[in-house]
Amino acid sequence: MATLSVAAVLAENARRRPDKEALVEGDLRLTFAEVWQRARAQAGALTGLGVRPGDRVALMAPNTADFPQAYYAIAATGGVVVPVHLLLSPAEVEHVLRDSGATLLLCHPAQAETAAAAAREAGIRVITLGDELGKLAADAEPLPSYVTRDADDPAVVFYTSGTTGVPKGAVLSHFNLVMNATVNAFDANDVRPDDVALGALPLFHAFGQTVSMNSTWRAGATLVLLPRFDAARAIELMVREKVNTFHGVPTMFVALAAAAAGADALPGLRVCVSGGASLPVAVLERFEAAFGARVYEGYGLSETSPAAAVNQPVFGARPGTIGHPLWGVDVEIARAEVEGTVELLPPGALGEVVVRGHNVFSGYLGRPEATAEALVDGWFRTGDLGTKDEEGFLRIVDRKKDVIIRGGYNVYPREVEEVLMRHPGIAQVAVIGLPDELHGEEVCAVVVPAPDAAPDAAEVTEWSRQYLGKYKYPRRVEFADALPLGPSMKVLKRELRVRYTAG
Incomplete structure (x- = not known):
């Protein structure tokens, strides 16, 4: 043993x-x-x-x-x-x-x-x-x-x-x-003992815990904590502490790129890693231009410790991709619509991202059915859709399951819908993510009012704040006479996304 x-x-x-x-x-x-x-x-x-x-x-x-x-x-x-x-x-x-x-x-x-x-x-x-x-x-x-x-x-x-x-x-x-800390430190990124990393990602989250805390310490490097992220303060702190390593979610890169113009001095960053949500290429370019530093975008989930793939110096970085699998980990694309088995697809095909290796979790605590659904033929099914090209670069295309990622935190529409359905003025609701410059996605509730009720958008937002975590409640509320339904009576969220993104 x-x-x-x-x-x-x-x-x-x-x-x-x-x-x-x-x-x-x-x-x-x-x-x-x-x-x-x-x-x-x-x-x-x-x-x-x-x-x-x-x-x-x-x-x-x-x-x-x-x-x-x-x-x-x-x-x-x-x-x-x-x-x-x-x-x-x-x-x-x-x-x-x-x-x-x-x-x-x-x-x-x-x-x-x-x-x-x-x-x-x-x-x-x-x-x-x-x-x-x-x-x-x-x-x-x-x-x-x-x-x-x-x-x-x-x-x-x-x-x-x-x-x-x-x-x-x-x-x-x-x-x-x-293993995830070790491989992150020595294989994915070249972390050195004299590095100084900024710990701005929440340590209660898998990304901050593994990549900022455990990987930094696995290499014997220094961790500088920032309890509340503020871009201008982060820049000052990085300059003062000679921080050369930054890990963040896209919202942080957006804010830092914007704050760089007004800063007296900028840190000399050697390693920058982005994860938690997809980083728009325009943001990556703005950040790299402002700081003169390369951003390595990666991908992971709580269930994969979390890092599964990342742009790595050894393979070269390609903006808009999540790079290659970590050392000792396989990340492939499988047929998304096949449930009970994993059928791998050839390069270039769109399918569900599947992961196997030393980083895959043991299962969901006390939930054997959910575990059996997620772990199939030795692979973890991520529920994300993506592609892998001939050179092995992976790309995430969309969420298979409508999850909204706001500022790096996952928001599950159904959880928000369950709460909103308790509002006396709401007959029906569909929660969707809409593109947002600052947070990546914003939570939007499309509401069908109850008969004889005329709920007000600000009031719905205010009401929902009592029952939902700060990152979950809908900042945007739209009203509709009916929700678009498909043949199986499921709400067509993609139609709502198109409608409200456009208008």
Whole structure:
């Protein structure tokens, strides 16, 4: 039985380069030895609270030093990290806690209210990061090292909503995460120990967690955290800290390209990686012109740890594509309409993107049917449509399943529709994504009013904010007498997209 732990990413740095700067957040500067010491002390506190190997511990924190410390503390105890999206409502957080079977929730003081409400409903304990956990850690016996795990044991459970609208927990193993961090650091991108990366992507999200945090540390490089992304502040911070590596979603590249003109100085960026949604080529060109840096666009999903393909220096970068599969990973195009088996297609054909390799997750927590649907013949079916050319460059063409990606976050129309259908003035609704310069896509609700009701667009938006996370509620509301239906009575969303994009 092979043993492995994601905690080794930090522990080995503490052993090999203890005095190297690991983490910078505001005025706080910590070496690898210091971060690992803090993580071991917190792990001792968690063990004292009853956390045992295999237990799931929820973590709700922004990009402050608290996140990596708590993340590695949970990993060191042998526990499983359940990152919680910061923009969820208390009911949505409660679902994650109950569904994951979390026994404890660690939360940042800024999230205390939502966390307390959700944990009370789920019947579990909350510990606040900072003073409360700090005091417990100070009184605890630090763990001498991390508890080792079987390589295939779960390390992290990412909640992702598939099209059912009910978030499902994607279970990733220590092997999945350590391999993805390693291959990202040394094969996809040439990350060097003297690099300095900006951690602006949310660490609760697979992209920020693997590519910014774990890959940067796997290479022994420095991570500079930016708790709230603001383009002008990001540029100042990158210049001040000599950041040469930037990972972001398209919205961040849009904002940085715009802010570059007004900046006193620009950072010397060597590695820039985009993911989370497709990067318009015009944005890539604007950013490269402003910063004189090459952007490597990639692609991944929570279920693939997340990186599956990326433009890599070894193959050359091609704008408008997601490059080539990662080292040791296969990404192919399969016949989209065939359900129970994976039939691969020749180069140039349009079909469903399928992935296999060391990065593919174990399955959805407690959902064998959903797992069997997603993992077919050893391949993970992504639900995305794409092509692969003769030279092996992959391109994502569209979502197979209408998912809206707003600012790098997935919004599942059905989840929004379920909420809007509770509005007394709404008879029918279809939620679609419309192209948006800033966010990539904007959430639009096309509403058929209830008889004798005359809901107002601003009121619908305002009402929906109470029930939906900040990135999910419809910013745009349109009214129609009826929704276009196909032969099977399904709403033809593509027709709505055409109608409202045009007008």
